Structure formats: C-alpha cells, structure tokens
Amino acid sequence: MARNAEKDQISREKRLNQILDCALEVIALKGIGSVSINDIAVASKVSVGNIYHYFKSKDEIFDEILRRGQTAYGQFVSETEALELPALDKLSLICSGWLSTRNHWAHTLLIHSARLSETSLPSTRSQVTERFTRNLVPITNIIKQGQKEETIIDGDPLELAFYFVSLIQGLTLQRMPGAEVPAPIRVEGVMHLLDKRKRMD
Amino acid sequence: MARNAEKDQISREKRLNQILDCALEVIALKGIGSVSINDIAVASKVSVGNIYHYFKSKDEIFDEILRRGQTAYGQFVSETEALELPALDKLSLICSGWLSTRNHWAHTLLIHSARLSETSLPSTRSQVTERFTRNLVPITNIIKQGQKEETIIDGDPLELAFYFVSLIQGLTLQRMPGAEVPAPIRVEGVMHLLDKRKRMD
Amino acid sequence: MARNAEKDQISREKRLNQILDCALEVIALKGIGSVSINDIAVASKVSVGNIYHYFKSKDEIFDEILRRGQTAYGQFVSETEALELPALDKLSLICSGWLSTRNHWAHTLLIHSARLSETSLPSTRSQVTERFTRNLVPITNIIKQGQKEETIIDGDPLELAFYFVSLIQGLTLQRMPGAEVPAPIRVEGVMHLLDKRKRMD
Amino acid sequence: MARNAEKDQISREKRLNQILDCALEVIALKGIGSVSINDIAVASKVSVGNIYHYFKSKDEIFDEILRRGQTAYGQFVSETEALELPALDKLSLICSGWLSTRNHWAHTLLIHSARLSETSLPSTRSQVTERFTRNLVPITNIIKQGQKEETIIDGDPLELAFYFVSLIQGLTLQRMPGAEVPAPIRVEGVMHLLDKRKRMD
DNA sequence: AATGAATGAGTATTCATTCAT
DNA sequence: GATGAATGAATACTCATTCAT
Numbered sequence: 001m002a003r004n005a006e007k008d009q010i011s012r013e014k015r016l017n018q019i020l021d022c023a024l025e026v027i028a029l030k031g032i033g034s035v036s037i038n039d040i041a042v043a044s045k046v047s048v049g050n051i052y053h054y055f056k057s058k059d060e061i062f063d064e065i066l067r068r069g070q071t072a073y074g075q076f077v078s079e080t081e082a083l084e085l086p087a088l089d090k091l092s093l094i095c096s097g098w099l100s101t102r103n104h105w106a107h108t109l110l111i112h113s114a115r116l117s118e119t120s121l122p123s124t125r126s127q128v129t130e131r132f133t134r135n136l137v138p139i140t141n142i143i144k145q146g147q148k149e150e151t152i153i154d155g156d157p158l159e160l161a162f163y164f165v166s167l168i169q170g171l172t173l174q175r176m177p178g179a180e181v182p183a184p185i186r187v188e189g190v191m192h193l194l195d196k197r198k199r200m201d
Numbered sequence: 202m203a204r205n206a207e208k209d210q211i212s213r214e215k216r217l218n219q220i221l222d223c224a225l226e227v228i229a230l231k232g233i234g235s236v237s238i239n240d241i242a243v244a245s246k247v248s249v250g251n252i253y254h255y256f257k258s259k260d261e262i263f264d265e266i267l268r269r270g271q272t273a274y275g276q277f278v279s280e281t282e283a284l285e286l287p288a289l290d291k292l293s294l295i296c297s298g299w300l301s302t303r304n305h306w307a308h309t310l311l312i313h314s315a316r317l318s319e320t321s322l323p324s325t326r327s328q329v330t331e332r333f334t335r336n337l338v339p340i341t342n343i344i345k346q347g348q349k350e351e352t353i354i355d356g357d358p359l360e361l362a363f364y365f366v367s368l369i370q371g372l373t374l375q376r377m378p379g380a381e382v383p384a385p386i387r388v389e390g391v392m393h394l395l396d397k398r399k400r401m402d
Numbered sequence: 403m404a405r406n407a408e409k410d411q412i413s414r415e416k417r418l419n420q421i422l423d424c425a426l427e428v429i430a431l432k433g434i435g436s437v438s439i440n441d442i443a444v445a446s447k448v449s450v451g452n453i454y455h456y457f458k459s460k461d462e463i464f465d466e467i468l469r470r471g472q473t474a475y476g477q478f479v480s481e482t483e484a485l486e487l488p489a490l491d492k493l494s495l496i497c498s499g500w501l502s503t504r505n506h507w508a509h510t511l512l513i514h515s516a517r518l519s520e521t522s523l524p525s526t527r528s529q530v531t532e533r534f535t536r537n538l539v540p541i542t543n544i545i546k547q548g549q550k551e552e553t554i555i556d557g558d559p560l561e562l563a564f565y566f567v568s569l570i571q572g573l574t575l576q577r578m579p580g581a582e583v584p585a586p587i588r589v590e591g592v593m594h595l596l597d598k599r600k601r602m603d
Numbered sequence: 604m605a606r607n608a609e610k611d612q613i614s615r616e617k618r619l620n621q622i623l624d625c626a627l628e629v630i631a632l633k634g635i636g637s638v639s640i641n642d643i644a645v646a647s648k649v650s651v652g653n654i655y656h657y658f659k660s661k662d663e664i665f666d667e668i669l670r671r672g673q674t675a676y677g678q679f680v681s682e683t684e685a686l687e688l689p690a691l692d693k694l695s696l697i698c699s700g701w702l703s704t705r706n707h708w709a710h711t712l713l714i715h716s717a718r719l720s721e722t723s724l725p726s727t728r729s730q731v732t733e734r735f736t737r738n739l740v741p742i743t744n745i746i747k748q749g750q751k752e753e754t755i756i757d758g759d760p761l762e763l764a765f766y767f768v769s770l771i772q773g774l775t776l777q778r779m780p781g782a783e784v785p786a787p788i789r790v791e792g793v794m795h796l797l798d799k800r801k802r803m804d
Numbered sequence: 805a806a807t808g809a810a811t812g813a814g815t816a817t818t819c820a821t822t823c824a825t
Numbered sequence: 826g827a828t829g830a831a832t833g834a835a836t837a838c839t840c841a842t843t844c845a846t
Binding site: 614644649650651652653656 | 805806807808809
Binding site: 031033109112113115116125129132133136153155156158159160161162163165166167168169170171173174176179180181182183184185186189190192193194 | 232233234310313314316317326329330333334337354355356357359360361362363364366367368369370371372374375377380381382383384385386387390391393394395
C-alpha cells in the first residue's frame, strides 16, 4: 500500500461534490433536458471517463443531486420547525430561505423531471415522491401550531402545507432566467395568504 | 380542376389540428423530453415526412401547441371575467376549469420547458412569457372586483393574481401520473386562501 | 399513396439482403469480435442510421445471419437426405458442400459466438442450439441408412452424426485466413473415418 | 538490504501465474469477447495498474495464456507418445485428458480468436499456428505406431492427426456452457472412428 | 512494487430533418 | 400532398492504457 487510504477517501469525497455541484450549476444554466455528460465533464473539469468512475450513469448523478437537495431541504425544514418561534415566522423563514437560494429552481425542475420522465426508474420516482411527502410533515406541524396560535387560517393542515409548498415551487419555476414575468414575488405577500389576522382589518 | 382551394384549406386545417391534438396527447403520455417526431407521426397517423409539410420543425409544433393552449386559456379567462358573477365564483370557475381539464399539466410542462430550454428561440420564450403576462390581466381584474366586494383579501391585485396562477400551476405539476402525493387538491381549498370572509369565523 | 407498395417491399427485401450479405462478408474478413456497425455500414454502402431502419440492433443482424445460415444449411441437408443415393455419397455431398463454401467458417464462428457471449439473449442461444440439434436429424437418418447398407461403421447414429458435424466445424475453423496449418483437408479423408468397408482391407 | 533478488523473482513468478490463472478462469466464465482488464484485476486481486507492471498489454496476457496452454499440451502429448503403451491407449489418454479438463474450451476459443482477430499481431497468429502444427507431430507418430500395430485405420498419418485434433476441438466448442446439444460425447466413441479392428465385427 | 484515479478514443444507438418517388 | 427510406450529427457509456502518489 503506497497510498494513503484516508486521503484517498477525502479526495474522492471532494470529487463527488465537485461533480455534483458543477452538474447542478449546468442544469441551472442550460436546463435539465439539454445537459449532456460532456457538459458536466467540462463544467467540473473532470474527464468524461472519470465521471463514470464516480457515478454509474447520468441518471445516477441526477438522482444524487436530488437526494442531497431534498435531504438538505428536509433538514432545514425540520430544524426550522424545532425553533422557538411563532408559526408564521417559521414559515417566513422557510419561504425566504427557499426563494432566496439560487439554484432552487434547478432542484424544483429536477424533482418534476424525475417524477415525469419515462426513463427514470420507478424506484427513483417513488423515492422522490416519498421524500417530498416526508418533507411535508414539519410544515404540517408548523401549520397546526399556527392554527392553535390563531394566526393561520383554518383548514386541513396537510392540505394547507401542500398548497404552501406547491405555491413556492410554482413561483420558483416562474423565476427561471429569461422568464421575467413583471409581477412581484415577496415573502410577506405569500405569507399573507395564510395569515388569519390580516383578514379582520 | 377537380380540387377546390377552399376544400384544401379545410383539409389543411383538419390535418393541423389532428397533428397538434395527437402531439399533445403523446406529450401528456410520455413526457415532453421523450417525444420524438416519430411518436407524433404514429399517434396522428400522418407520415413523418408529411408532418414537415405542415410544420417547419418539431419546435414549431411545440410552439404552436403552446400558442393555442395559452390563447384558448386567455379567451376562457376573459370570458369568465365578463360574466355577471361574484369574483369568488369567477375564480372558482377558472380554478376548477384548469384543474379538471386533462392534459393541462402537459401544457404547464410545455410552458416551463419552452421558457427554459437553451435550444428554444428567444422569440419563443418571450412570446410565451408575454402571453402568460397578458393572461394575468383578467385575473387581476377579477381580484380587484373581489376586493371591492370585500370577499377577497387585500394586497396588490397583480401580485395576488400571480400567486393564484402559480399555485394552480404548481398543483398541476404535482398531478403528474405516478406522483401520488397523499394530500388533497380541492377547488374550495384553493379559494379559501383568497377568501376574506373565512378569516373572521 | 404516391408510392408503390409492392416495389417498396421488394426494395426493402433487397436492402435487407444487401446488409446481411455484406455483414457476413465483413465478419469473414475481420472476425466477429471486431466488427462494428460502422464497418457494416461502410461495407454495405448503407448509412449507419439507415441500418437501424432495418434492424433493431447489431445483435439482431447477427441473429438474422445465423438464422438464415442455419436454415439454408438445414434445407440443404434435408434435400440431400431425400436423394436416391447411397448414404456415403450423401455424406460426401454434405461434407464437400460445407467445406467448399466460402464464408462457412464465418457462420461457424457466429454459431459459437452466439452460444457463448454473455450479452446475447438466452433466447438467441437456445434457438441456435435448437436449430443445430434439428439439423442433426437428417444426418442421423443418413447414418442409419448407411448402417443398413453396411457401409458406415456401427454405433449410436446420433452420436456419429454429432461427431461428423463437429469434425466438419472443427476443420472449418482451422481454415481461417492466416492459419495455414500444413495438413490436408480432403472430403474422402473425412469420409474414410466413417467408412466400414475400408477397415477390412 | 532486507530484500533479496531471488525472493523477488519467486514472488514475480507467483504473481504472473496468479494473473494468468485467474484471467483464464474469467475467460472461461464470461467469454473472451467480454473480458476486460478490470475483470482480470478483480479476479486476480491485483490492481489494474499493477497488471501493467507484469504485462505490456491485454493482448500479451492472452498471448501468454495461449503460449503456456499450448506448451503444456505439447508436453503432455510428447510424454504420452513416449509411454510404453499401444497407440490406441495413448490416443485415448490424450482424448480423455483434453475432454475432461475444465477450461479447455476457453483455450480452444483463445486459439481461434487469436488466429482470427485483425487486432492480434501477425506474429501472434503465426506463433499460435506454428505451435499447433508442432503439437501435431507426436500425435502423427502415435498414429504411425497404430498403423504398424494394425489397430488404426489407413491413411496419411498427419491428415488423420489433424482430423483427430480438429474433432476434439470441435467437440470442445460444443461443450460451451448453455449449449446443451442432446448428444453424447464419449472417449470410446471418438476412438471408434480411428479403430481399425472395430470395422471387422 | 502497488494502487486506483484519470484520460480519451471508440462504440452502439437515437432522432430531427431531407429526399426520391 | 403523401410516404417512409436515407442521412449524419449527437449522445451515453466503455475500456485499454497511463500517471501521480
């Protein structure tokens, strides 16, 4: 063994991140449908062949980006739920966090593409949907809290959570570069839709 | 001259519709990314070569589907605006019309794909966005009406219209076949978010 | 219909033969392992893309060559069995027919490759073996006839037929270009092995 | 100097054998066409890079396997020739030795592949054929002996030897896994073809 | 010597578009 | 207009070989 196993592991991890980060960047730039392995190779400065050292296929790259994205988002949402804050503030944090983060629409696209494409394995699709559903739970809980605090409008909390997330995703898709719809997207505006108190003015 | 120009024109129009309708059908079935000209040819029972008598390119087909879809939707929204009804009822009509119509998510996908893909001409993209923006106007007007009637929550009407449409589109994307998120989508639920009176219960 | 369906069918058949014949030629020249679709395209003067108009995959081409080869051989063997001749003469005909026909070793290679390669579908493999086995029957019958005529040595006729064919195939493989083993291959020599009368000299 | 050159040499020899043995194993398992350097590396537990310390190229590995196989077979045949036995018994030994040894069909395949493939150097091909021809000599001698003993049928001894080996190789190829032709392969059956006495029954 | 990451040329296959009939 | 054969560029993936450590 002339090599250092630990160092190898670290450099492997680095390369993985390098490829995934650059791939996401390229997807964000060119759209998922027209990203080729070559694009990813060029962007990440890793040779085409070497990419296949780290990933079995292009789809595996997409899957992994998705998995990481959804997992990170899930963690963020869970942590936010656990904060000692009014429900509306928690949702505001989530909303602004999502809308302000660059590349979130690339993730959103990936989610929808993965669910859609005939080619992606059924296992991929069901995993994406499962993670999506799981990530709905903390938001549902926050909405329950808000309803107790009488700051969030009535209704099935799961349904409201679903609408909340769908709205944010819908807005995210509108933010695609080159699609400048001349209408504002503001966190307070979105929160307003759920805010019970505002209605009594 | 056994042929007459008018008849030719009619038959041409029929063929166009035949191709476009079937193309949309196939997109709805297979997803936009994996629809080939051959798929469209088979589905519409028009030979591959003949399709190019009616359309310059595959992209032109997509553009035309989009144009027709957005135009039809714009007309529907305008007509709904003109009805003698409370604002909330108008929005309900629009919402249920959209959510109940099969293939609307194929349209939604097309809109987002068109805006996105590098390959699609800038002209296509700007036209799509322009039509989208124009179709926002009647909804904005309905919301203004609702605010006067004190049935719709306060806020910039254009912004609210934008949220309304984005939410509906976001929900539409969730309805993709094979993406069964276990949460309900109900017209009244959506309307609830805009309903001012509900807040005072 | 501006086209002539019958003519289309004929030209299709021509192209199929053209591709298959040239493919066999190239296999005979370069060996099955190193024949690319491009080689076949160049040899048959059909564009790469167009080859896929006629065949689903490279393997399908190989399968079809094999099928035709084995079928033709089977017919030849059956017809030979039906002749009004002494058994030894029939076997001589078969032996010389096989050994004198150019490209037979390419077929032999294909048979063995098909049986072997991991990639070829199990169905392919079993079909090849099944046709091989079926083609053994007429030879077995001829050997039975010869044993009745007391011109062919004793023993299980099927086993002898199997040896006869294996020997011919083995010799065929030795005839590969560039493998000039300095030993003769003669029909009478092969027949000698089965000839009962010769032993009593 | 803790290391000693002799020990190194032994270890080098061991590694060589390790690689060659495992490579043959893999060829026998996967077929020659689909064996990659990586397969060999995994099977022999030697890293890809390290294999290139021992062999200049993949082809050199194949060449060496062949050389060793043919040399070992040549030795076996020579030793058998030298035994004090009737000719028929000697041939029986050779026949059963070949047919009973696992992996012999992998060798046979290698022989034919080497002779065949355009890629293999002409030098390789001529060496293979030369060794093949040389190995024919002892068998030719045994046949001469048998003809003197009046137990083997008449005919050019070299020609008969060639047929004998070709038959055995042909039968070997039929024994490929997954090619179960429902016909027996028996040493006595094969010997029967050469046995002069049997004919007089 | 030993490792496995890196490279890049090569391969089968797809598909929008054109063309001859 | 209508057909489907023909084209060739593009793409994902493989693999023998080299290189840095």
